[in-house]
Amino acid sequence: MNAIERVAVVTGAGSGIGRVVTQALLGAGYRVALAGRRGDALHETVDGADGPPSDTFVVPTDVTDPDAVRALFAGVREKWGRVDVLFNNAGTFGHPAPIDEVGDGEWHSVIDSNLTGSFFCAREAFRTMKAQDPQGGRIIINGSISAYVPRPQAVAYTASKHAITGLTRSISLEGRAYNIACGQIDIGNAETELTSVIGAGAGALQPDGTRLAEPLMDVRHVADAVLYMAGLPLDANVLFMTVMATGMPYVGRG
Numbered sequence: 001m002n003a004i005e006r007v008a009v010v011t012g013a014g015s016g017i018g019r020v021v022t023q024a025l026l027g028a029g030y031r032v033a034l035a036g037r038r039g040d041a042l043h044e045t046v047d048g049a050d051g052p053p054s055d056t057f058v059v060p061t062d063v064t065d066p067d068a069v070r071a072l073f074a075g076v077r078e079k080w081g082r083v084d085v086l087f088n089n090a091g092t093f094g095h096p097a098p099i100d101e102v103g104d105g106e107w108h109s110v111i112d113s114n115l116t117g118s119f120f121c122a123r124e125a126f127r128t129m130k131a132q133d134p135q136g137g138r139i140i141i142n143g144s145i146s147a148y149v150p151r152p153q154a155v156a157y158t159a160s161k162h163a164i165t166g167l168t169r170s171i172s173l174e175g176r177a178y179n180i181a182c183g184q185i186d187i188g189n190a191e192t193e194l195t196s197v198i199g200a201g202a203g204a205l206q207p208d209g210t211r212l213a214e215p216l217m218d219v220r221h222v223a224d225a226v227l228y229m230a231g232l233p234l235d236a237n238v239l240f241m242t243v244m245a246t247g248m249p250y251v252g253r254g
Contacts, residue, residue, distance in 0.1 A: 007080045008230065009033045009072070011063055011121055012090035014041030016192035017142065017222055019048075021087055024223035025230070026051040033076045035061040035121075036090065063090045063117030073124040082132045085230045086125040088118045089142040091160075093194065096153040096205065107156050114160035115167070122171055122182075129180045136179025136234050140226060141168050145188040145242070145250055152205050165240075172239060181237040183229050188244030191216040206249065215247035 008025050012018035014036035025032050026049040034042045039060040046056045057079055061072045076083055094110040122139055129137035147165050150158040164184065171182035189195060195216060198204040203213035225243045232238065244250060 006084040007031045007033070007076065007082055008085040008087065009035065009076060009083055009121075009125065010087045010089060011035045011061070011117070012142075013045055014038050015045075016194055017187065017190060017219060018087070018089045019045045020219045020223045021089065021226050023049040024220075024227055025085075025087075026055060028227055028231075030085070030230075031055045031057070031080055033057040033059055033072070033079075035059050035063065035072050037062055063121055064112045066120050069117075069120040069124050072121075073128055077128060082137075083125055083128045084137045086121060086137070086139045087142070087226060087230075088121050088125075088139060090117055090121075091142065093154065093157050098153055099155045102155060110156035111160050114157065115163050118164060119167060122167065126171065126175065126178075126180060129175075130178045134179075137181075138230060138232075138234065138237075139171055139175075139180065139182040140229050141171075141182070141184045143168070143184040143186040143240075145186055145244060145248075147184070147186055149250060152207050168239070172237070179234050181232075181234055183238045184240050185222070185225055185229065186240065186242045186244075187222055188242065188250055189214055189216045189248045190219040190222050190243075190245075192219055212249070214249060215245040217243075217245040 008030045010022045013022045013034035042058045059072050061068050091114040144161040146158045147161040168184040199216040203211040229238045
């Protein structure tokens with residue numbers, strides 16, 4: 001199946017990594033369903049992309065709402081008949097705080113967005129890919145450097161991203177029987193609005209209590225990596241890929 005015939009769903013498509021990946025997929029000839037909380041931001045992503053408007057489908061979606069996620073995938077099936085790629089990207093870092101100051105609501109907000117929302121979307125993508133003809137597809141999950149090494153004062157984010165690794169492994173295992181591949185891309189310091197504070201000004205909090213302006217990389221390198229993962233035939237899979245700014249604190253973080 002050529003890229004131009006392939007259908008992708010991108011969550012968190014209204015900004016940052018999701019926006020750039022969406023635009024890269026459209027530029028490569030994919031049809032893309034854009035999901036995110038804000039319809040206006042999703043349309044801004046479309047406006048900045050190459051490719052005909054008929055190759056886009058804007059679906060404002062709260063990924064923490066299972067009914068909304070079911071409606072998203074039902075809409076994509078109705079419009080294009082199948083789903084070949086899910087980029088499971090929506091999530092939040094939350095508000096930095098020491099573990100003893102993290103409130104119940106803050107914990108649930110981060111876990112619901114990053115982990116539960118990813119599960120809801122992966123579940124619907126899996127169901128669709130299992131049932132469609134030809135069977136199969138690819139689920140790519142946005143992990144993080146924090147899936148391996150935490151930042152200080154980010155307990156909910158770190159826990160959610162460690163759990164994402166378990167979700168990736170489970171989907172990869174269960175997908176074998178249905179030609180469904182699953183991989184995780186772990187991103188370190190891609191330059192977006194979210195990470196701008198890390199690379200300038202006060203910088204990022206380090207384990208020794210100091211702050212450091214950390215190196216950033218162009219977010220287009222993330223889009224290139226996702227395009228590579230998405231474009232593989234289903235008999236090949238990148239299970240885990242790390243794409244990071246070369247000089248950022250990671251190995252021996254801090």
